[in-house]
Amino acid sequence: MEVCPASSLELTISVPGFSSSPSLLSSGEGSGLMRDLDINQVPNGGPSRKKLRLTKEQSRFLEKSFKQNHTLNPKEKEALAIQLRLKPRQVEVWFQNRRARGKLKHTEMECQYLKRWYGSLTEQSRRLQKELEELRAMKVGPPTMISPHSRVPLPASTLTMCPRCERVTTTIPDKGPSKTTTTTTPATNPATLSAKVPILPSRHTSTTY
DNA sequence: CATGTCAATGCGATTT
DNA sequence: AAATCGCATTGACATG
Numbered sequence: 001m002e003v004c005p006a007s008s009l010e011l012t013i014s015v016p017g018f019s020s021s022p023s024l025l026s027s028g029e030g031s032g033l034m035r036d037l038d039i040n041q042v043p044n045g046g047p048s049r050k051k052l053r054l055t056k057e058q059s060r061f062l063e064k065s066f067k068q069n070h071t072l073n074p075k076e077k078e079a080l081a082i083q084l085r086l087k088p089r090q091v092e093v094w095f096q097n098r099r100a101r102g103k104l105k106h107t108e109m110e111c112q113y114l115k116r117w118y119g120s121l122t123e124q125s126r127r128l129q130k131e132l133e134e135l136r137a138m139k140v141g142p143p144t145m146i147s148p149h150s151r152v153p154l155p156a157s158t159l160t161m162c163p164r165c166e167r168v169t170t171t172i173p174d175k176g177p178s179k180t181t182t183t184t185t186p187a188t189n190p191a192t193l194s195a196k197v198p199i200l201p202s203r204h205t206s207t208t209y
Numbered sequence: 210c211a212t213g214t215c216a217a218t219g220c221g222a223t224t225t
Numbered sequence: 226a227a228a229t230c231g232c233a234t235t236g237a238c239a240t241g
Contacts, residue, residue, distance in 0.1 A: 053238080053239095074229095
């Protein structure tokens with residue numbers, strides 16, 4: 001159950017040309033467009049929730065402590081709240097939202113990275129396809145080999161995808177008894193591929209949200 | 210006025 | 226049971 005914010009929260013509202021947080025904000029924050037006003041001072045807060053805007057100073061301070069630690073223990077929360085003249089709940093909410101924002105930023109970057117990766121894979125696929133066609137065109141007479149399973153002649157250079165292990169198996173003609181060599185080409189997972197695919201676009205993923 | 214930002218709310222899950 | 230979290234969402238306000 002939530003407490004009615006209009007009646008209990010120590011809110012501040014952005015108002016040009018006014019400041020109300022003398023503890024940390026005493027040094028004139030004159031450059032900013034927004035100043036803050038305690039909403040508690042607004043007579044009859046009413047049921048509609050008013051928009052709080054933290055001061056630059058408050059945000060800066062919260063950001064600073066967020067850099068040190070992304071979560072708060074109750075003591076830190078209390079201390080921050082006192083220092084910034086906010087309710088502990090407000091500090092808590094700020095940290096929650098801040099974590100969410102960081103995560104959003106992170107997933108956006110991941111998304112961009114995957115897009116680039118997809119692009120380069122598409123390009124690579126296109127190149128390999130072309131190369132394959134050229135190699136096939138160059139081929140003079142199709143040397144045959146016998147399938148180990150069916151004993152039916154197979155064309156040379158057959159690429160097949162094993163549905164179970166998702167590996168590409170290259171069937172190549174060999175002297176003596178027929179042989180299939182498995183070229184390790186596991187598909188999918190970017191995490192594993194990133195170490196193997198040299199054309200992977202560089203990744204500027206920052207974990208510092 | 211459409212859109213973006215961000216503090217705040219509500220709720221379910223988890224932890225202590 | 227209370228505290229805390231993540232997540233989705235809301236609503237006030239700013240901005241182009």
